[in-house]
Amino acid sequence: MKRRDAIALGLAAPALASRSAAAACPELRGTGDLLVIVERARGSLLVAESTGRTVLGRVEGLGDLSHASLVFSRDARFAFVFGRDGGLSKLDLLERRLVARVVQAGNAIGGAISQDGRLVAVANYEPGGVRLFSTADLAPLGEIAAIGADGKRSKVVGLVDTAEGGFAFTLWDSGEIWLLDPSEPASPRITRFPGIGSLPYDANVTPDGRFYLAGLFGEDGIVLLDLWHPEAGPRRILDGYGRGEAPLPVYKMPHLEG
């Protein structure tokens, strides 16, 4: 579930709220205008509303958020936060409290929620791989070690949920795209596409869920995989798009955003 999906669902939610519930609970509100602000150095999150631009509260105890990312639940009530210490935290935006938290790895970079809303997948740098958890209570459901074609464990980047109910992610060290079918989370099916290029730093999926795109740091191009036709394999697009006439130093590892 991507952020834009969460916002769209949040906007639709007030129409579903019943009048009697609103009368019984004056605090009743939607989540469509909520936003969260990561307080990197203090390891906390602020929950704010963007209509009146006020801070509603702070949630603490989220560990090392020096590099944090988050995704929202299908119903846009909960945020799942991935932290630098491998922490995975589930946060209730309305009650502004921590619902569940596990430290599931040494260093996590991000994650995604499956289209059916049941699974949250976490991309880990240390140890390199993906772990699957229940969105309900963060119970561990499965684990995939990202051991590349070179036989070594790789850091994982660019983890997204796909329209087919699975996940796609990219192996930084060995340069591979993997598709994950989590129908049986304890023994997920993996489809591997090795040799996509040097040092893919991030990846993204188009809003229609069809095209998975991985950016290469070590080469001047982007890798595209058509998730409707994965059997066709990844192909290179936009070769030579980024560096101009002379390669210049890159001082910050970029993100790839759509």
Add this chain to the structure above:
Amino acid sequence: MAERAAAAVLLLLLAAAGRQEPARIERSELPPARKDELVHLLRHDCGSCHGLTFKGGLGPALLPETLAEKDRDGLVVTVLEGRPGTPMPPWKHTLGEAEARFLVDLLVEGRVP
């Protein structure tokens, strides 16, 4: 006579100190405002790959225990020249040698403010 000898020894010591550690003398001359800028760069530019707390990201950890075996001069060269074939860029267009050494010392000694 003894006083003159002592003064000569002192001069020799000062000269030796100057020859051995020119970088240290240069480093102590970094103005406080520049040091603040360098620490900010360390946290937010170096930290964007190596982690705000230097425990590693896509780049390796830069904690005292991970750097303990490394040669400081070699680390300074890495900062200035980068590591060809990896994403580590050369910083010599932004940093002088004394500035790179100031940052290396902070990391190796675990003294990043």
